Amino acid sequence: xxxxxxxxxxxxxxxxxxxxxxxxxxxxxxxxxxxxxxxxxxxxxxxxxxxxxxxxxxxxxxxxxxxxxxxxxxxxxxxxxxxxxxxxxxxxxxxxxxxxxxxxxxxxxxxxxxxxxxxxxxxxxxxxxxxxxxxxxxxxxxxxxxxxxxxxxxxxxxxxxxxxxxxxxxxxxxxxxxxxxxxxxxxxxxxxxxxxxxxxxxxxxxxxxxxxxxxxxxxxxxxxxxxxxxxxxxxxxxxxxxxxxxxxxxxxxxxxxxxxxxxxxxxxxxxxxxxxxxxxxxxxxxxxxxxxxxxxxxxxxxxxxxxxxxxxxxxxxxxxxxxxxxxxxxxxxxxxx
Numbered sequence: 001x002x003x004x005x006x007x008x009x010x011x012x013x014x015x016x017x018x019x020x021x022x023x024x025x026x027x028x029x030x031x032x033x034x035x036x037x038x039x040x041x042x043x044x045x046x047x048x049x050x051x052x053x054x055x056x057x058x059x060x061x062x063x064x065x066x067x068x069x070x071x072x073x074x075x076x077x078x079x080x081x082x083x084x085x086x087x088x089x090x091x092x093x094x095x096x097x098x099x100x101x102x103x104x105x106x107x108x109x110x111x112x113x114x115x116x117x118x119x120x121x122x123x124x125x126x127x128x129x130x131x132x133x134x135x136x137x138x139x140x141x142x143x144x145x146x147x148x149x150x151x152x153x154x155x156x157x158x159x160x161x162x163x164x165x166x167x168x169x170x171x172x173x174x175x176x177x178x179x180x181x182x183x184x185x186x187x188x189x190x191x192x193x194x195x196x197x198x199x200x201x202x203x204x205x206x207x208x209x210x211x212x213x214x215x216x217x218x219x220x221x222x223x224x225x226x227x228x229x230x231x232x233x234x235x236x237x238x239x240x241x242x243x244x245x246x247x248x249x250x251x252x253x254x255x256x257x258x259x260x261x262x263x264x265x266x267x268x269x270x271x272x273x274x275x276x277x278x279x280x281x282x283x284x285x286x287x288x289x290x291x292x293x294x295x296x297x298x299x300x301x302x303x304x305x306x307x308x309x310x311x312x313x314x315x316x317x318x319x320x321x322x323x324x325x326x327x328x329x330x331x332x333x334x335x336x337x
Contacts, residue, residue: 004226004254008043008209008233011148011177013079013105015233017254019222019247020044020180022213022237023083023108023152025115029069031277031289033077036240038273041247043233045080047071049110049118052086052095059098071102078105083152085110087122087133089140096141096149106177107145109138111153111167114186125154125186128163131170138174152180152213152235155198158187168202168210180211180235190238199229211235219249219259241296244270264301268328271297275324279317290320 008018021028021036023046033045047070054067073080082099084107086092096107111134113124120126127134142149151171156162168179183198184190194214203210212231216222222234239246245262252259262270274293278286294311298304307327314320 004223004234004250005232008178008211010106010150010209013148013177015043015079017041017043017247017251018233019250020211020233020235021046021240021247022235023047023049023110024237024241025049025113026292027241029283029289030073030077031281031283032274033080034074035274035277036244036247037076039244039248039270041249041251043079045077046108047073047080047082049083049085049113049124050095052084052092053088055084055095055098056091071099071104073104080104081106081108081150083108083110085113085118085123087127087137089133089136092137093140093144097144100145100147104147106148106150107141108180109141109149109151111151112182114154114189119186125157128154128167128186129157129161131163131166134167135170135174138171138176142175148177150176150178150180152182154186155181155183155195156185158185161185162198164198165201165205168206168208172206172208176208178209178211178232179206180213182213182237184214196225196229199225199231203230203232209233213237219246219253222246222250223253241293242299244274244297264328267297267301268324271324272321275317275321279321286317287314287320290317294320 005018007014007016019042021042025048028048036042050070058067071082082104084095099107110124111127118124153167155164171179181199181202183195199212209232211233212225212229213235216236217239225234236246249259275290278290291311294308298307310323311320
């Protein structure tokens with residue numbers, strides 16, 4: 001049985017271990033990426049999807065804009081990629097050039113986002129219906145940057161329009177260094193089951209590295225994906241929000257054949273650690289993100305619904321931290337920290 005590789009080489013960039021945190025809108029900002037890095041086991045992180053047009057406009061306006069927050073990162077996040085979406089080859093190329101200047105280790109092209117707002121502008125998974133335009137975009141971006149260029153995409157717009165292998169071959173022909181496939185169609189959204197056989201088909205079709213993504217909900221799933229598809233690395237998305245220790249668990253599973261499951265005490269320390277980063281960051285969205293992650297991190301915690309209700313009513317970040325401390329000191333034995 002093939003095991004997860006110890007490392008992944010994307011052009012001149014080495015990713016060790018061969019795991020990646022998926023770019024997720026509203027989730028994988030710099031604070032969450034740093035939090036995941038601190039837990040260990042994650043080889044590569046990628047920004048939330050960034051509008052290429054918004055980024056280029058920001059430079060033209062020469063003034064701070066919200067878009068810049070999406071391409072801000074700390075040294076401890078490296079290696080890190082910037083994920084761009086858009087439909088204009090020239091704009092995508094210029095945005096890629098900006099990301100290289102900002103110090104990113106790679107640029108990733110989003111051909112997978114199913115959001116109506118993105119698809120309406122012909123970006124994201126909408127481009128899977130126009131591979132001629134995809135080729136124009138990829139060639140323009142490849143000519144604009146020297147750092148590795150990759151693409152993350154879905155298998156197609158619908159089951160009648162599956163283009164998983166065609167996109168991978170096109171990416172390789174355009175000089176991209178790797179592809180990441182989430183084998184669901186745009187019509188599926190996140191429903192149904194990811195068709196891992198398509199990852200295997202892509203791996204057979206191209207010589208560049210193939211990263212598998214979709215339905216990796218446990219550390220065991222990561223190893224099973226590699227065994228079943230032969231992919232070169234595994235990308236984890238939504239499962240990282242509910243179990244931030246999943247990358248560490250994958251490493252433990254590879255090293256010793258088993259991994260430690262998080263206790264309620266572990267969940268307390270995770271939640272508290274994340275909240276402290278949020279409060280120290282003093283970001284305008286701090287309280288909203290704290291409430292959002294309460295719903296993720298407390299799944300499976302005894303009487304967690306009560307804590308979520310209390311947090312939902314809180315008005316200040318430190319009030320949320322106090323609620324978490326009080327809840328876990330009541331539910332568990334006293335915990336220091």
